[in-house]
Amino acid sequence: MKQQFLCKYFSFFLVAFLAIQFIQAQEVIRQQSCINESYQPQIDSLKKLFNTKGYELIREASMTMQSEYEMPVIMPLNSGTWYQFVFIGDPSSRLYEVRMFDWNERQVFYKKHLWGDVDGNIITYTYAPGFTEYHMLKALQVNKQKKKGLCGYVMMFKKVREENAETTKAH
Numbered sequence: 001m002k003q004q005f006l007c008k009y010f011s012f013f014l015v016a017f018l019a020i021q022f023i024q025a026q027e028v029i030r031q032q033s034c035i036n037e038s039y040q041p042q043i044d045s046l047k048k049l050f051n052t053k054g055y056e057l058i059r060e061a062s063m064t065m066q067s068e069y070e071m072p073v074i075m076p077l078n079s080g081t082w083y084q085f086v087f088i089g090d091p092s093s094r095l096y097e098v099r100m101f102d103w104n105e106r107q108v109f110y111k112k113h114l115w116g117d118v119d120g121n122i123i124t125y126t127y128a129p130g131f132t133e134y135h136m137l138k139a140l141q142v143n144k145q146k147k148k149g150l151c152g153y154v155m156m157f158k159k160v161r162e163e164n165a166e167t168t169k170a171h
Contacts, residue, residue, distance in 0.1 A: 002073040019147055022088055028039065031063070031142050032120060033061065033062045034149070034151040034152075036062070036090075039062075041152070042088055042122065043155070046124075046155065047155070050084055053084075053163050054163050055084050055157035056157060058156055058158045059155070059156040060156070061153070061154050061155065062152070062153050063153070064149060064151065065090075065150040065151070065152045066149075067093070067142055067143040067146065067147045067148065068140070068142050070138040070139065070140045071152060072136050072138050074134055074135070074136050075136075076133070076134050076135075077127075077129045077132070077135050078129070079130060079131050079132040080128060081128060081159065081161070082126060082158075082159035083126065083129075083156060083157065084125075084149055085098070085124065085125055085126075085127065085156055085157075086122065086123070086156075087139045088122050088154075089121040089122075089123075089141040089150070089152055089153065090141060090143060090151055090152070093142060094142055094143065094144065095112065095113070095140075095142040096113045096114075096122075096123055096141050097110070097113075098110070098111050098123045098136070098140075099140075100135055100136065101136045102129065102133060102135055102137070103133040103134050108135070109125055111133075112132070137154065139154065
């Protein structure tokens with residue numbers, strides 16, 4: 001009788017443990033967006049600037065970041081197409097870095113800004129891949145005051161036309 005009770009007791013806890021493990025395995029880590037209205041003038045200005053240079057915005061996202069941890073963004077890029085990438089970090093951070101890797105995990109771009117730099121919290125760069133494949137952008141920022149809950153913003157533009165001659169002459 002005692003063995004039968006222990007067997008049922010053990011079976012119950014084993015099933016409960018396995019059910020909890022199954023439920024936890026189903027959870028997906030999702031990137032959380034963040035809203036920071038102080039970025040909006042920079043975002044709007046950059047959208048307008050790159051549009052006049054013949055780029056079309058194809059992806060943008062805000063993302064909650066943690067200080068000193070890279071945030072990966074995976075995107076498909078087409079061979080021979082020019083892309084413009086923008087990363088905007090929290091203005092209170094002291095260091096900003098962006099790295100880009102191709103499908104073979106070869107680093108194809110790296111740029112670092114410090115808090116006092118002219119461009120400050122914005123890193124922009126142009127890139128045309130040699131092959132049609134997925135690339136990974138890794139953004140990082142370091143902040144001494146805020147360790148969690150930093151806001152970052154990423155934009156990806158694609159070159160769709162040559163710079164507008166009328167827009168250039170007007171300015």
